[in-house]
Amino acid sequence: MIPEYLRGPIAPVFTAFDSEGRLDDLGQREFLDFLSESGAISAFFLRCGMGQMREFSYDEVKQIADNACAHMKGRGPVMIGTTGIWDRDYDRLPDPDVFLREAVELSQYVESVGAAACVHTVPEAIAPKDGETTADVTLRYFEAIDAAVSIPVFIYQPPGTRPEYIVTVDLMQKLADLPNVKGMKASTADAGYILDMTWATRDKDFGYIVGHEAAFFAGLCSGAKATIGGGACVNPQVLKAVQDRFEQGDIPGAIDAQRSVNKLWQGIPATVEFLKRYAADKGYKVQPYRRSKQKDAAYGPVDVSIPQDVYEAGKHLLESELALYA
Numbered sequence: 657m658i659p660e661y662l663r664g665p666i667a668p669v670f671t672a673f674d675s676e677g678r679l680d681d682l683g684q685r686e687f688l689d690f691l692s693e694s695g696a697i698s699a700f701f702l703r704c705g706m707g708q709m710r711e712f713s714y715d716e717v718k719q720i721a722d723n724a725c726a727h728m729k730g731r732g733p734v735m736i737g738t739t740g741i742w743d744r745d746y747d748r749l750p751d752p753d754v755f756l757r758e759a760v761e762l763s764q765y766v767e768s769v770g771a772a773a774c775v776h777t778v779p780e781a782i783a784p785k786d787g788e789t790t791a792d793v794t795l796r797y798f799e800a801i802d803a804a805v806s807i808p809v810f811i812y813q814p815p816g817t818r819p820e821y822i823v824t825v826d827l828m829q830k831l832a833d834l835p836n837v838k839g840m841k842a843s844t845a846d847a848g849y850i851l852d853m854t855w856a857t858r859d860k861d862f863g864y865i866v867g868h869e870a871a872f873f874a875g876l877c878s879g880a881k882a883t884i885g886g887g888a889c890v891n892p893q894v895l896k897a898v899q900d901r902f903e904q905g906d907i908p909g910a911i912d913a914q915r916s917v918n919k920l921w922q923g924i925p926a927t928v929e930f931l932k933r934y935a936a937d938k939g940y941k942v943q944p945y946r947r948s949k950q951k952d953a954a955y956g957p958v959d960v961s962i963p964q965d966v967y968e969a970g971k972h973l974l975e976s977e978l979a980l981y982a
Contacts, residue, residue, distance in 0.1 A: 659808055661699040661733040661772065662839055662863040662881045665888035665895040667691050668704035670928045671711075671720070673945040679719055680943060685727045687942045690935040692731060696892035698882065700728060701775060703737030705814050705843070705955050706886055706928055709777075710743050711947045717741075717762055725770040733772035735810065738762035742781040746818075752782045756797065760804045773808040773838070776801055778821045790820045791827045802834040811840035813867070815955070825856045832862040841884050843867035847874040854879040869895060870921050873914040876902045886927040890974065891920050893981045916977045923973045926960040930970055933962065937971075 669691065672683030691697055702724050703709045703717055712720070721736045728734050740755035740762075763774040779797040784790055801809050811831060813823055823831070823840065831837055838861070842853065845868040854864045858879060866875035869885035872895060887895055894916045901910035924930055928946060935942040962970075 658838055658861060658863045658881065659733070659772065662865070664698045664882055664899045665696060665869075665892035666699045666701055666735070666865065666882050666884045667697045667888045667892065668706045668884050668886065669700050669702045669724075670889065670932060671702070671707040671946070672932075672942055673947060674943060675945055677945065677947045679716060679723075680945075681719070681723045683942050684720070684723055686940040687932070687935055688724065688727055690938065690940040690942065691889060691892075692728075694892050696896040697732065697888065699733040699735055699772065700724065701735040701737070701884060704775075704884070705812075706889075708947055708955070709737050709739070712741075714741055714758055714762070718765055721766045721769050721771060725766070729770060734770070735773040735775050736762075736766040736771045737776070737812070738766055738774040739777045739779075739812075740781065744780070746780075749783060750781055755779075755781050756800060759797075760800060763801055763805045763809070767805050767807045771807065773810055774801070774805060775810045775812050775841075777812045777814055778817060778823065780818055780821050791824065794821065794823070794827060795830055798831055798834060798837055802836045805836060807836070808838040809834075809836045810838060810865070813840065813842040813844075815843040817843075823853070825852050828853055828856040829860075832857045832860040837862070839863040839865055839881070841865035841867040845871040845874075847871060847878070850875050850880065851878040870914075870918050872898050872917065873902065873910055876910075885921075886924075886931075887917055887921055890924055890927060890931055891917065891978060893978060894920065897981045913981070916980065920974060920977055924970045925966050926962050928955075929960045929962055930967065933967060934971060934974070 672680040674680045740758035742750045863881035866880045866883040869887035872883045897913040932942050932944050
């Protein structure tokens with residue numbers, strides 16, 4: 657069955673760091689508390705793209721899982737990214753056997769500490785063997801993960817995925833037949849692609865997750881179940897309103913809520929830094945830092961400092977829009 661939490665906004669939880677770039681376990685717990693306060697988030701996804709997923713060591717992934725799963729036990733489902741360790745340097749691919757072994761072991765580990773699901777990027781780190789296609793690589797990879805765990809497995813196609821690794825309709829249908837593979841997030845606002853993926857899995861025990869919140873309404877029209885994007889942290893109440901109104905048949909209301917989502921996506925500056933600062937303003941012990949080693953620029957610039965006037969304008973916009981859905 658598709659998990660119940662696969663509905664509405666799933667928060668890609670930003671990672672809390674201290675001033676030295678180390679994991680800040682207390683700050684992470686505080687940020688999770690801040691997010692939980694909205695009451696609108698269906699699940700919490702850590703070691704995500706906006707959380708600088710490529711920046712962590714094997715042991716740090718375990719640390720993130722230990723901290724989040726213990727803190728959120730009984731409070732909300734936790735999904736952990738458990739792809740093998742690789743910084744997305746295409747000129748320096750990891751050993752494929754080591755990469756897959758790490759992915760399997762990390763997936764089993766997060767299951768053992770109470771994670772509701774594990775999330776894996778499409779395996780761009782693994783080059784095809786002789787006679788293999790990239791589709792063969794992806795299917796082989798997820799067959800191994802599926803066999804290793806009993807919790808749901810989710811596929812993540814991040815922004816900037818190389819064209820040859822993009823999941824096709826044919827591959828999607830094969831992946832969706834794996835017993836524990838329960839859904840996929842693709843970081844695209846392409847309504848045509850979203851429809852192809854929801855069509856491919858329409859009769860399967862599988863949920864498509866819209867990976868760009870500006871396309872959530874379009875995704876719902878095609879059969880999508882949930883969304884993961886920065887807005888699921890910043891304004892989950894509004895994303896929940898999009899789905900609630902859509903399911904109630906209030907299409908004009910759902911469109912109005914989606915327009916609020918789009919305004920916030922366009923108007924909130926440097927989402928990660930903005931929301932950490934906003935959480936601190938609300939009294940949560942969250943520091944504004946991030947790791948500055950990031951090579952993957954798909955999730956925004958590194959070490960952003962938001963001018964006070966820009967921050968205040970974003971804060972005003974956020975609170976004005978949230979007030980419409982209180």
